[in-house]
Amino acid sequence: MTFKAEYIWIDGTEPTAKLRSKTKVLATGEAPPLWGFDGSSTGQAQGHASDLVLNPVFSCPDPIRGGDHVLVLCEVLNTDLTPHSSNTRAALAEVAGRFEAQEAIFGIEQEYTFFDGHRPLGFPEGGYPAAQGGYYCGVGADEIFGRDIVEKHLDHCLAAGLGISGINAEVMPGQWEFQVGPLSPLEVSDQLWIARWLLYRTAEDFDVSATLDPKPVKGDWNGAGAHTNFSTQAMREGYDAIITACEALGEGSKPLDHVKNYGAGIDDRLTGLHETARWDEYTYGVSDRGASVRIPWQVERDRKGYIEDRRPNANVNPYVVTRLVTDTCCTALEKAGQV
Ligand code: ADP
Ligand code: MN
Ligand code: MN
Ligand code: MN
Numbered sequence: 001m002t003f004k005a006e007y008i009w010i011d012g013t014e015p016t017a018k019l020r021s022k023t024k025v026l027a028t029g030e031a032p033p034l035w036g037f038d039g040s041s042t043g044q045a046q047g048h049a050s051d052l053v054l055n056p057v058f059s060c061p062d063p064i065r066g067g068d069h070v071l072v073l074c075e076v077l078n079t080d081l082t083p084h085s086s087n088t089r090a091a092l093a094e095v096a097g098r099f100e101a102q103e104a105i106f107g108i109e110q111e112y113t114f115f116d117g118h119r120p121l122g123f124p125e126g127g128y129p130a131a132q133g134g135y136y137c138g139v140g141a142d143e144i145f146g147r148d149i150v151e152k153h154l155d156h157c158l159a160a161g162l163g164i165s166g167i168n169a170e171v172m173p174g175q176w177e178f179q180v181g182p183l184s185p186l187e188v189s190d191q192l193w194i195a196r197w198l199l200y201r202t203a204e205d206f207d208v209s210a211t212l213d214p215k216p217v218k219g220d221w222n223g224a225g226a227h228t229n230f231s232t233q234a235m236r237e238g239y240d241a242i243i244t245a246c247e248a249l250g251e252g253s254k255p256l257d258h259v260k261n262y263g264a265g266i267d268d269r270l271t272g273l274h275e276t277a278r279w280d281e282y283t284y285g286v287s288d289r290g291a292s293v294r295i296p297w298q299v300e301r302d303r304k305g306y307i308e309d310r311r312p313n314a315n316v317n318p319y320v321v322t323r324l325v326t327d328t329c330c331t332a333l334e335k336a337g338q339v
Helices: 089-098 147-159 185-204 233-237 239-248 254-259 297-302 318-335
Strands: 002-010 019-027 035-038 051-061 070-077 105-116 164-169 175-183 209-211 228-231 284-286 293-295 307-309
Touching: 002 051, 002 185, 019 035, 019 185, 051 185, 070 185, 089 185, 089 318, 105 185, 105 318, 147 164, 147 175, 147 185, 175 185, 175 228, 185 209, 185 318, 228 233, 228 318, 233 239, 239 293, 239 297, 239 307, 239 318, 254 318, 284 297, 293 297
Parallel strands: 002 070, 284 293
Antiparallel strands: 002 019, 035 051, 051 070, 105 175, 105 209, 105 228, 164 175, 228 307, 293 307
């Protein structure tokens, strides 16, 4: 007896990496082993030394194939088994391990846009739909485009056992969101990559593509982000730690250090319009959707909880944003004795 393992990995495409996958047939009971691929076809190696290694890091049931089939998320290693230069998971593992005692958790809101050929799903041929305002969390065929795909994707994520916590229609027609978490830094990142793969794979069967392009339609249309919600044990217990984290993200060169790693094209999206803060300004505030970092109103009321970094683009690498936020905030909380 056999089962199919879909090996999924992150490639070397610049400036935004893509997902790749291929299938390995395994004998029933066999654990997915190390495998290899042609790095010269994924922007990860030169042709004369093209072999790279796939190291399984997370696996779950494959809801597309069903049965005993599995999805296997891999990190990319060199043939000497050191992390490849495109492997951003290894650096996160180090930082997450260093601050493990603070019990950091993340919930990431993944926004994305469906495309039918060259047009966002729901956009009329050669024109624009009615201006945005009625689409967010809307209902009805005049406002909602792609719900059957979204529902299928949610079911697939649940069947895979991912920690997906919700979905909603977004401000621009054809634009949607799902949330993964709250989970530990490595868990939320691994599971978000799998959820992204399932999104592309699910939409493929509807002849629709999904994109994480942060500004898929220029002009007066909302961009797509990946709001990153974050807390540590101390933040879940008290407001001083909430403020320490907000201040830490604004200190010195931190705003720019973060923003330049929050996804390609960040300055196109963080314009100060469309519920964003300008990319070159750092602010935080309660309930403020125009701030870089928002403290939800319940958090101020309860004097504890979590913060929302609203800056990351939809195309952000979750291994990078969770590493930066963990490092910046947990270092400051440690210094302040708020652990
Ligand atoms: P928004 O109002 O910004 O649209 P969402 O409901 O879409 O918020 O997303 C909020 C996210 O915050 C969810 O993924 C949720 O799991 C996450 N979250 C909730 N509590 C915490 C917490 N204590 N720490 C980190 N993330 C959290
Ligand atoms: Mn949301
Ligand atoms: Mn949203
Ligand atoms: Mn949000």
